[in-house]
Amino acid sequence: MDLTRSSYIQATIFSVRLHYDAETEAFRDELRSWIETNLPPADERAEPVLSSAHMPEWARRWQRSLFDAGWLVPGWPPERGGRNATPLQQMVYFEEVARLGVPRTCNPQGLSIIAPSIYDWGTADLQERFALPTLRAEITWCVGMSEPDAGSDLAGLRTRAVVRGDRFIVNGQKVWTSGAHHADWCFCFVRSDPEAPKHSGISVLIIDMKSPGILTRPIPELTDRSHTDFNEVFFTDVEVPEGNLVGELHHGWAIAGGSLAHERGMLWINEVVGIERLIGAAVSLAREHLPGGSRLGDDPHVRSMIADAHIRSQALRLLGYRGFSKFARGEASPEHSVLKLMGSELRRSLALEMAEALGPSGSDLDLAVAPSYGRRDMESWAVHYLQSFAGTIAGGTSEIQRNIIAERVLGLPRR
Numbered sequence: 001m002d003l004t005r006s007s008y009i010q011a012t013i014f015s016v017r018l019h020y021d022a023e024t025e026a027f028r029d030e031l032r033s034w035i036e037t038n039l040p041p042a043d044e045r046a047e048p049v050l051s052s053a054h055m056p057e058w059a060r061r062w063q064r065s066l067f068d069a070g071w072l073v074p075g076w077p078p079e080r081g082g083r084n085a086t087p088l089q090q091m092v093y094f095e096e097v098a099r100l101g102v103p104r105t106c107n108p109q110g111l112s113i114i115a116p117s118i119y120d121w122g123t124a125d126l127q128e129r130f131a132l133p134t135l136r137a138e139i140t141w142c143v144g145m146s147e148p149d150a151g152s153d154l155a156g157l158r159t160r161a162v163v164r165g166d167r168f169i170v171n172g173q174k175v176w177t178s179g180a181h182h183a184d185w186c187f188c189f190v191r192s193d194p195e196a197p198k199h200s201g202i203s204v205l206i207i208d209m210k211s212p213g214i215l216t217r218p219i220p221e222l223t224d225r226s227h228t229d230f231n232e233v234f235f236t237d238v239e240v241p242e243g244n245l246v247g248e249l250h251h252g253w254a255i256a257g258g259s260l261a262h263e264r265g266m267l268w269i270n271e272v273v274g275i276e277r278l279i280g281a282a283v284s285l286a287r288e289h290l291p292g293g294s295r296l297g298d299d300p301h302v303r304s305m306i307a308d309a310h311i312r313s314q315a316l317r318l319l320g321y322r323g324f325s326k327f328a329r330g331e332a333s334p335e336h337s338v339l340k341l342m343g344s345e346l347r348r349s350l351a352l353e354m355a356e357a358l359g360p361s362g363s364d365l366d367l368a369v370a371p372s373y374g375r376r377d378m379e380s381w382a383v384h385y386l387q388s389f390a391g392t393i394a395g396g397t398s399e400i401q402r403n404i405i406a407e408r409v410l411g412l413p414r415r
């Protein structure tokens with residue numbers, strides 16, 4: 001073994017110091033002080049957020065103030081609520097927002113999926129009627145993609161839209177529709193041409209959730225006692241004006257893939273910071289004396305488990321930086337699938353290990369890392385464990401991520 005070379009590599013590795021330049025740090029400071037000055041005080045934020053499309057009045061005001069100040073979507077131009085921030089500044093933005101526990105909106109699908117899609121694919125009229133009011137927190141949305149027989153294989157969707165005169169008539173069923181019972185509008189994927197190959201013949205319609213013929217049935221969740229986010233949505237002869245078609249008729253498949261691309265290169269840091277906060281909560285708890293006097297941190301298994309989670313989280317952070325630098329150069333960044341897979345699995349395994357280490361007393365021990373935005377979905381390690389399955393399913397299941405990594409990253413043959 002060439003020791004000289006090995007020590008050189010070690011010295012090189014250990015001398016790497018990642019830091020942001022002064023201009024980027026100034027951007028961070030400006031954001032931080034704006035949030036500190038403008039975030040509504042805790043008593044104003046007391047009214048709970050009941051679902052991912054429910055916006056209490058204080059939350060509408062907060063999102064609107066982010067929009068007006070150019071802090072809602074900083075990478076966008078000012079007229080769309082941004083400040084033309086560079087990709088690096090946007091990454092710092094997401095890092096800081098996650099670190100402070102300040103979500104930008106109570107309707108993440110409206111902000112991150114639907115508004116960008118309407119700007120990309122919609123007419124000027126749709127942009128004016130729907131995208132801008134979404135950014136200004138005047139309307140909320142749900143996304144109607146999944147159906148009982150169309151989830152991972154979304155192209156199998158069967159909710160049917162037929163053109164009749166100047167409108168579409170929609171019949172069918174969606175499932176797992178987050179926030180549908182509170183949303184004003186549905187961004188709905190429908191089959192407009194059943195004769196075409198399955199990835200063709202799909203269209204996207206904007207459907208008023210108050211239309212006659214829509215039945216929304218909430219699905220109770222294991223993790224929550226007081227409210228639910230999921231719904232089944234049934235459409236029976238629902239009329240949709242032809243002007244509510246997004247993009248071209250039968251060309252909706254392209255919209256399904258493109259909507260998250262805007263923030264994908266930066267949003268990973270949000271998840272990494274979330275995991276780091278979770279690990280921070282585990283460390284704090286491990287130092288505390290539990291009822292009965294013992295400390296989790298005295299258990300070698302717990303110590304090594306938390307250390308392992310920390311190492312994995314830092315590996316994810318570095319992988320994220322690598323993906324980000326490719327993204328910023330305009331190159332494909334398959335790291336996203338690895339981050340999604342490893343991040344969601346790490347959350348789940350940490351929550352399970354902590355819940356098991358705590359035993360029955362764990363259900364009373366607050367995590368103290370819940371987003372400070374009204375939702376109570378992370379109140380204990382046991383609840384967080386149940387909640388953590390969502391991250392391994394939504395936005396592409398772990399199995400689908402493994403398929404993507406096998407085929408697109410490792411170049412293994414398709415099954």
Ligand SMILES: Cc1cc2nc3c(=O)[nH]c(=O)nc-3n(C[C@H](O)[C@H](O)[C@H](O)COP(=O)(O)OP(=O)(O)OC[C@H]3O[C@@H](n4cnc5c(N)ncnc54)[C@H](O)[C@@H]3O)c2cc1C
Binds near residue numbers: 142146148152395
């Ligand atoms: C928190 C959360 C919020 C959601 N919100 C919405 C929403 O607002 N709107 C909406 O439309 N949908 C929503 N969904 C639904 C989500 O998009 C689907 O659950 C997801 O696409 C998986 O589809 P499915 O549940 O039908 O599972 P299926 O696709 O039926 O998969 C079942 C199992 O089979 C595995 N599997 C499937 N295909 C393959 C394959 N090719 N190779 C290997 N394994 C495979 C899957 O990994 C999974 O384990 C949400 C889901 C969650 C968890």
